[in-house]
Every structure is written in C-alpha cells, then in structure tokens.
Amino acid sequence: MTASEAKLIRHDWNHEEVQALFSQPFNDLIFQAQTSHRLFFDANTVQVSTLLSIKTGACPEDCKYCPQSNRYDTGLEKETLLAVQKVLEEAEAAKESGATRFCMGAAWRSPKARDMGYVLDMVRGVKDMGMETCMTLGMLGSEQAQQLADAGLDYYNHNLDTSREYYCDIITTRSYEDRLSTLSNVRAAGMKVCSGGIVGMGEKEKDRIGLLRELANMEVHPESVPINMLVRVEGTPLEVGEDVDPFDFIRTIAVARIMMPASHVRLSAGREDMNDQMQSLAYLAGANSIFYGEKLLTTPNPTANKDMELFDRLGIKPEKYQAQRCSEKDEQVLMEQVEEARNDAFFYDASR
Numbered sequence: 051m052t053a054s055e056a057k058l059i060r061h062d063w064n065h066e067e068v069q070a071l072f073s074q075p076f077n078d079l080i081f082q083a084q085t086s087h088r089l090f091f092d093a094n095t096v097q098v099s100t101l102l103s104i105k106t107g108a109c110p111e112d113c114k115y116c117p118q119s120n121r122y123d124t125g126l127e128k129e130t131l132l133a134v135q136k137v138l139e140e141a142e143a144a145k146e147s148g149a150t151r152f153c154m155g156a157a158w159r160s161p162k163a164r165d166m167g168y169v170l171d172m173v174r175g176v177k178d179m180g181m182e183t184c185m186t187l188g189m190l191g192s193e194q195a196q197q198l199a200d201a202g203l204d205y206y207n208h209n210l211d212t213s214r215e216y217y218c219d220i221i222t223t224r225s226y227e228d229r230l231s232t233l234s235n236v237r238a239a240g241m242k243v244c245s246g247g248i249v250g251m252g253e254k255e256k257d258r259i260g261l262l263r264e265l266a267n268m269e270v271h272p273e274s275v276p277i278n279m280l281v282r283v284e285g286t287p288l289e290v291g292e293d294v295d296p297f298d299f300i301r302t303i304a305v306a307r308i309m310m311p312a313s314h315v316r317l318s319a320g321r322e323d324m325n326d327q328m329q330s331l332a333y334l335a336g337a338n339s340i341f342y343g344e345k346l347l348t349t350p351n352p353t354a355n356k357d358m359e360l361f362d363r364l365g366i367k368p369e370k371y372q373a374q375r376c377s378e379k380d381e382q383v384l385m386e387q388v389e390e391a392r393n394d395a396f397f398y399d400a401s402r
C-alpha cells in the first residue's frame with residue numbers, strides 16, 4: 051500500500067460524517083465509491099468464494115433472522131457435523147468451478163472441544179488443495195482461535211449484524227461485546243477478519259451508520275465485509291416486515307466501500323432476490339466479492355452458471371485471473387479525482 055493510499059484509510063468516523071455520505075445524491079455517492087474502489091482494486095474483478103454448511107440447524111442462539119435457530123419452526127432439516135472427507139470433496143468441486151476461497155459454516159454457539167479436531171482437519175485438508183480457507187463456527191475463545199490459525203485458517207467470519215443499539219432487538223443470547231471479543235481473539239491469533247451485517251431487519255439508517263462505524267473504526271478494518279440483504283424465512287420472527295428500498299441497500303454498499311476502501315465488500319445473502327441490474331449496481335457501488343454456488347448455508351443463492359453469465363456480460367473476471375490493481379499513472383489521475391470530489395467537509399480527509 052502506498053503512503054497516499056494509507057491516508058485514505060481512517061478509523062475515526064463520526065456519525066455525522068457517515069450520515070453525510072448516506073445523504074448525498076445517489077450519483078455522487080456512487081462516483082465516490084467507484085473512485086475509492088479503483089484506488090485499491092481492479093474494478094473489473096470480483097473475488098469468488100463458496101460456502102458450505104458443515105453442521106446445519108439446532109443452534110441454541112435466537113438470532114431472529116435465522117432458520118437455523120432451534121427456537122423457530124422453519125422446517126429446516128437438521129444435519130450433524132459433516133465427515134471431513136465429504137467436506138474435502140465439496141471443496142474440490144468448488145475449486146473446479148472457480149472458487150478461490152472455501153468457507154465452512156457450522157450452526158453452533160461456539161465449537162465444543164470434541165469438534166475441534168474434525169474442524170482443524172477440514173482446514174488442513176482444504177489448505178492442502180491450495181485454496182484459501184474461511185470458517186464461521188460461532189464465538190471463539192483465544193485458545194480456539196489460535197488452534198484454527200495454527201491449522202492454517204485464513205479468515206474467520208463473525209458478523210456484528212447491526213448497530214450496537216439495535217442489536218438487542220435481533221439477538222438476546224449473546225451480546226455485542228461477545229461478538230467483538232471473538233473478533234479480537236481472531237485478530238490476535240493472526241487470522242483475517244470477515245465481519246459485516248444485515249440490511250432489512252427493520253433497522254433505521256442510523257443503525258446502518260452505527261454498524262459501519264463499528265467496523266470501520268476498528269484498529270484494523272475487517273479484510274472482508276459481507277453486506278447481506280435479509281432473506282425472510284417462514285417461521286422466523288422476521289418472516290414479515292417492510293422490505294428495504296433497493297437503493298438504500300446499494301447506498302450501504304457504497305458507504306462501506308468508501309469507509310473501508312481496502313477491504314473486500316461482499317455482496318452476500320439476498321442475491322437470489324436481486325435482478326441482474328441490481329447486482330450490477332452493487333458491483334458499481336464497490337462490491338467485489340460474492341458467494342457462489344446454489345446454497346448460502348440454508349437459503350437459496352444464484353447458480354454458479356448464472357453468476358458467470360452476468361460476469362461475462364459485465365466484463366468482470368473472478369479475482370484469481372486478474373488481480374492487479376490500477377497502474378501508477380491511473381493512480382495519479384484517480385488521486386486528482388478524489389481531491390476534486392472533496393467538495394464538502396465529509397469526504398476523505400487525505401491529510402489525516
């Protein structure tokens with residue numbers, strides 16, 4: 051990262067600054083997000099991951115959006131922990147269809163000691179295939195985080211979900227501090243952090259601002275920031291509610307891109323309900339990572355072929371094929387554009 055890039059990475063966003071980003075005319079916001087995106091990434095590449103549920107359902111937590119909680123009757127078929135061999139076969143298939151990262155998710159409050167050996171074998175096996183690894187297993191203590199890091203786990207996913215203030219309306223069985231403590235254990239163990247949230251749970255704009263401030267004001271930004279659109283699942287408390295305006299969803303992606311310019315912003319759950327035009331807007335707003343494959347844990351996801359067709363139509367390449375950032379000359383032009391775009395007090399302060 052160059053010195054000029056480093057200056058664009060801030061950790062001191064206040065509420066008014068972020069609100070001003072959200073309140074801009076849509077075109078101005080998208081322009082800023084694109085400008086920022088092009089400074090740190092090739093704008094025509096998208097990182098592609100595959101997600102496998104390695105243990106499904108019967109989770110003791112009460113996340114109101116989640117069909118895997120054992121408190122809600124969603125008709126979900128529960129599965130015990132998959133065998134290591136089965137997971138490795140799925141990883142091999144994901145690799146063959148173009149995924150560079152294999153994410154494994156288990157519906158646990160936190161992994162039990164008896165499960166850790168299997169989970170660590172999964173990490174080692176997928177690493178041996180030459181893929182990046184990611185897991186989401188619930189809360190982690192520092193020792194568990196270190197075991198996973200030592201086995202070669204690259205990323206750990208643990209979402210904050212929403213703002214600190216709205217969080218208790220969504221989950222009561224673990225606190226916001228619990229979540230932050232897991233993220234801090236992951237970071238201390240040397241793994242990369244994947245953490246984001248969900249839009250459309252009845253939260254207000256101030257909660258989206260609160261969520262993004264929590265993430266962007268961390269000492270180190272999460273390397274991966276999933277922005278999910280709520281998938282309403284029958285039987286969950288959030289089955290019925292007002293859907294988010296699609297432009298507000300795109301705005302959330304754009305603001306995340308501006309606040310965490312060097313992170314991958316992941317267009318995550320909810321893609322099944324987005325048409326091609328909306329997904330394209332999300333890429334334009336700075337989303338540069340997707341989950342790929344037919345199932346996103348327990349809710350549907352567009353098929354891999356459909357994603358590749360859209361990539362072709364948009365001239366997007368999966369990241370492994372073309373991961374170069376913009377040239378020095380482009381960077382100079384873009385830095386000038388950033389300076390020009392600083393037309394109010396709330397855009398980047400490059401002097402920080």
Ligand code: SF4
Nearest residue numbers: 109111113116119157
């Ligand atoms: S989101 Fe995770 S922790 Fe919450 S109920 Fe679902 S599986 Fe359990």
